[in-house]
Amino acid sequence: MLNLKNIEVIYSDVILVLKGVSLQVPEEQIIALLGANGAGKTTTLKAISGLLHTELGEVTDGSIEFQGDRIDRLDPERIVKCGIVQVMEGRPLFEHLTVEENLMVGAYSRNDKPAVRNDLERVYRYFPKLQVLRARTSGYLSGGERQMLVMGRAMMAKPKIMLLDEPSMGLSPLLVKEIFKLIKQINEQEKVSILLVEQNARIALDLSEYGYVMENGRIVLDGPSLKLLENEDIREFYLGLSDKGKRKSYREVKHYRRRKRWLA
């Protein structure tokens, strides 16, 4: 459904961030995108959602296609209308608006009022807590509530693909579990594809059907998530496990040599 072909992204005309990234998001699947800080995961998401244009970034090569149409030259608001919504890192809210107003902003690109009402009720069914807090100024919400709100807001746009940037960041393990359960539910019940950027590799690979690993602006590894979970390098660098499934003693790792192969 969404198809990135060999895209290259340059910031401020000089800084080359993505050096030929290709990935696919098929319908109704969860795709994980893993990688260290600065690998280019967020930039990839922004290239898809068009938010790159707001940061002096540009897709200079390759193409992004969504359901057969090129979208890499469109404004972000047009891309939302096409059905792709990005939930940005750090859970940004319209802090001076109430919870319900935030949700309604999510539906700004739509004109079908009764359906929007319906979807509001549906979002409240997924996140009952938001209904309780509906009149609260959103700037005062807690981290978990904020995460629910940004996901609810994205749902209000009735997207076909949601791009989630680190939904687990800064949340307690229990909350992370709950959030990921909800992500799975949304994926299955709303038939929304999800492109998931995560630092928490274990939970992301458990949830997703297919995964990509990025490093230095390139995809260095991809495959079905189950396969990736068994991959030696993934186990070592992302899950911190050795061959026997035990915790790795980092004293013994010849870090640089293993890394070198990936960077080459």
Add this chain to the structure above:
Amino acid sequence: MTEFLQLLISGLMEGGLYALLAASIVLVYKSTQVASLAHGQILAFGAIFLYIFLATLHLPLVIALILAFAATALMGLLIERTTLRPLIGQPLFSSFLVTFAVFMLFDGIFQLIVKGGTLTIPHFLPAGTLHAGALMVPAGQLCSFIAALILFGILGLMFRYTKVGLGLRASAENHQLARSTGISVKQIFSIIWVISALVACVAGIATANVTDIYYTLPQMGIKGLIVALFGGLESIPGALIGGIILGILENLSAGYLDPVVGGGLKEVAAYIMLLLILLIKPYGLFGLVRIERI
């Protein structure tokens, strides 16, 4: 006591117009973060347009009013499109200076039309004064004050209850986030400049109806900016209250202090007030409280 009340009432009436002008500046600042110096000209040209349609083309009042509003709205839209939109993403200070350039440009045109004198618009608001005991209220000023209040009410309702209002408030907070949720921020900028120009136009026409189009009329823009700063650049209620306070202060200083110092203090009052307020409350009376979670 009567004198005091009388000054209070005149101040209130004048303040209503300052408040409108300030509100038009606040509207633009709220959503685009640009403090506009150009609004004095928009106000003045609102009056000029009415003068052209009413006094030189002799159109019927209603049509002339509608055309004047349309022309001013177009002027706002053009300013946004030609000077501010190309600067989106550039430092805000550039945008601020560009509004000053716009002010100077239109000031030239304005002076060409007015030629350092006064243009008189046929007064269409009811003439005469209302009397309440010893107090007098000019009917025309009362009309424009009420119109100002109604306009404030409409603005408030629009912001709170309409979809456009929601979009305006959302993009006022965070442009990038607004775009990521599907709001066309450029479209919002255009809408806000049109609304703002219309508000300034009402203020301009009402002012011209009281004082005629005097050659210093555009400088009211500076006072508008002062009121906006005073009330907090992001607050529309702040603009209303700030405007009224300025109007009352001006009239009180004109009534009580001018006889002592020999006149002219009315014009200074505004600036003294601004200095004091900015010393005590740098964000203005109702500036946005930053929400910080601890």
